[in-house]
Amino acid sequence: MVRHQVNSSQRPIGIFDSGIGGLTVLKEIFERLPHESTLYLGDTARVPYGIRSPETVTRYSFENTRFLVSRDIKMLVIACNTVSSVSLDALRCNFPVPVVGVIGPGAKAAAAATKTKKVGVIGTEATVSSGSYTRAIQSIDSSIEVFSISCPLFVPLVEEGWTEGLITELTAEKYLAGVRDKAIDTLVLGCTHYPLLKPVFSKIMEDSVGLIDSAIETAMEIRSILKEQSLLNAPGSPVRHKFFVTDAPQKFLTVGERFLGRNIEHIEKIKLEMEV
Numbered sequence: 001m002v003r004h005q006v007n008s009s010q011r012p013i014g015i016f017d018s019g020i021g022g023l024t025v026l027k028e029i030f031e032r033l034p035h036e037s038t039l040y041l042g043d044t045a046r047v048p049y050g051i052r053s054p055e056t057v058t059r060y061s062f063e064n065t066r067f068l069v070s071r072d073i074k075m076l077v078i079a080c081n082t083v084s085s086v087s088l089d090a091l092r093c094n095f096p097v098p099v100v101g102v103i104g105p106g107a108k109a110a111a112a113a114t115k116t117k118k119v120g121v122i123g124t125e126a127t128v129s130s131g132s133y134t135r136a137i138q139s140i141d142s143s144i145e146v147f148s149i150s151c152p153l154f155v156p157l158v159e160e161g162w163t164e165g166l167i168t169e170l171t172a173e174k175y176l177a178g179v180r181d182k183a184i185d186t187l188v189l190g191c192t193h194y195p196l197l198k199p200v201f202s203k204i205m206e207d208s209v210g211l212i213d214s215a216i217e218t219a220m221e222i223r224s225i226l227k228e229q230s231l232l233n234a235p236g237s238p239v240r241h242k243f244f245v246t247d248a249p250q251k252f253l254t255v256g257e258r259f260l261g262r263n264i265e266h267i268e269k270i271k272l273e274m275e276v
């Protein structure tokens with residue numbers, strides 16, 4: 001059941017991810033939109049999405065979205081690169097709220113940043129094999145060459161808290177070798193977890209290579225859409241942040257507070273209504 005509040009701009013922004021990683025996007029929303037209330041859903045029972053088929057990712061995404069829409073959100077943010085890559089259009093067509101994904105904003109920033117017209121993209125297997133970043137970047141400028149590499153080991157390393165150190169550096173060197181020899185000047189961090197590895201990437205890549213953080217670009221896009229639709233919450237209005245997970249709230253709290261850089265209050269474990 002949709003619960004309507006009096007003022008539509010006071011309604012929360014709904015954000016979901018396959019798990020904890022989307023908190024990197026939420027962090028940027030907190031920073032850039034401090035007057036907005038948020039509902040964050042992490043599907044921790046079914047993470048990771050990046051190794052699953054597009055059909056499964058889309059089914060999970062519908063279940064997540066239905067939950068958030070039932071709580072009267074004013075906008076849906078898909079923090080997950082994998083979901084944004086394979087399910088964005090289906091979600092836009094089927095739900096009555098503005099839907100923002102992370103691929104478009106990241107692609108726009110990459111296309112604007114590259115001078116050599118050579119861009120690297122790193123992400124999950126599902127994101128890379130969908131070709132979403134390549135399509136989005138080349139729809140802005142077809143002369144840009146895009147080199148994509150899937151890096152499945154980065155997600156577990158970050159979840160484990162290994163955001164620096166020899167093992168992570170060696171892993172990154174091995175993956176990034178595939179884009180380093182392509183003379184790129186821009187590298188898109190096409191996965192929720194990768195912003196936490198920025199110091200490692202900066203160490204390995206030439207200084208001339210700019211890192212594009214989709215989380216920052218997405219927060220800016222959210223702001224401009226809310227402004228355009230007169231949905232920005234007025235300063236001074238009450239602001240609430242609530243977190244929902246489908247499993248293991250304690251782990252979410254521990255790892256999540258590191259992602260978010262602040263305390264997580266108001267967390268609830270929920271059961272999603274499954275599609276039949």
Ligand code: DGL
Nearest residue numbers: 018048049050081082192
């Ligand atoms: N959130 C996913 C993404 O940005 C990474 C974790 C997963 O595979 O579910 O692609």
